[in-house]
Amino acid sequence: HRRYRRFAAIDKADRRWPGQHIEAAPQWCSVDLRDGNQALIEPMTVEQKQHMWQLLLNLGFKQIEVGFPAASQPDYDFVRWLIEHNQIPDDVTIQVLVQARDELIERTFEALQGARKAIVHLYNSTSPVQRERVFCLDKDGIVDIARRGAHKVKTEAQRYPATEWVFQYSPESFSTTEIDFAVEICNTVIDVWQPKVDDKVIINLPATVEASLPNAFADMVEYFCDHVQHRDCLVISIHTHNDRGCAVAAAELALLAGADRIEGTLLGNGERTGNMDIVTMAMNLYSQGIDPELDFSNPDDVIATVEACTRIKTHPRHPWVGELVYTAFSGSHQDAIRKCLTQQDDDEPWDVAYLPIDPQDLGRSYQSVIRVNSQSGKGGAAYLLEQQLGIELPRWLQVELAAPVQQLAERQQGELEAQQVLKLFRQHFMPRD
């Protein structure tokens, strides 16, 4: 792993803001190969899944949901490939999703035969609209589905004692379910699975559809943690979607509200507006001095692999990693950045206006920080000449050069290269050159 360059320099104690902060990385679970994949126009091929799997391992994921093998033959085959070709490192646990139906649960355990350790992720839907309009059942009917599913998972697991089993339950549509009913149905599953402090069950709380302010979702999570039975024998997991654009915020607040684990995808691929973006959340932690325990120091590699597997382009302004994130076009920003960069000592904590982290931590270069277009002031052109061509202009010349630079950029309606700035400089100040 190439670790983040500046990580050691960030001092948590040096926080300038009051309030609650996340103090440590959560357990992460990537659902790229399941939730991410099921939302693609063209689902991943076996080769693409293998490519994505390798990336997830390289990034440091220890829990990876690899598919829904009872619902999809390619998912089944991929799980078999992982197990039969010894592709799962000892410290990594695969997870598979299954609906609470007997025949699907049986097929899921067949798919997992021979796994050293696996998380079986059982779910059924719990919200009023799902109960009343989709399943046409009352609350007792829905609880019954969960109870029978949990029993079936437990008895199937006993048929394969060589595998170390971890059970996970999701009340799908938790975010739109009455909170006391969500507690009741999870308590029913917990009664069946009988978790222990050293043999925990994962209860995963999904914002299947993000329906509220992120703090309201976090309040639900807090209430849940306070009212569910055997809290100390549970891992409380969060699975948010981005319908209101707040999936990361909701997951972060849910951690503050007592959750332990976060499910999401790289760059936020997933159903509709996507799943919670793990890259953004991990880098948010990093920027606050917390080691995210995932290695995003080479985001270009992440972007290339995700784009190749999903055929979805990454937005150039994607938080932390988009290609335009470490650029500044406006003159005042350029000037401020230039002043800070010249004062930034390598051994000191990073403290540069408009650049919350050192772009080098993500393999990006200082050169690309400043670009020159019609919005730039004098600082940008001077910086470009200095950085790229080694030409240092006195201040009065920087001022003189600003107008022709701006005019050319306006005519050209785009960015100027260092060589163009140099040509302008020669035309205006060295006419006989």
Ligand code: KIV
């Ligand atoms: O969004 C969701 O609710 C899911 C569950 C199956 C966990 O993906």
Ligand code: ZN
């Ligand atoms: Zn989901």
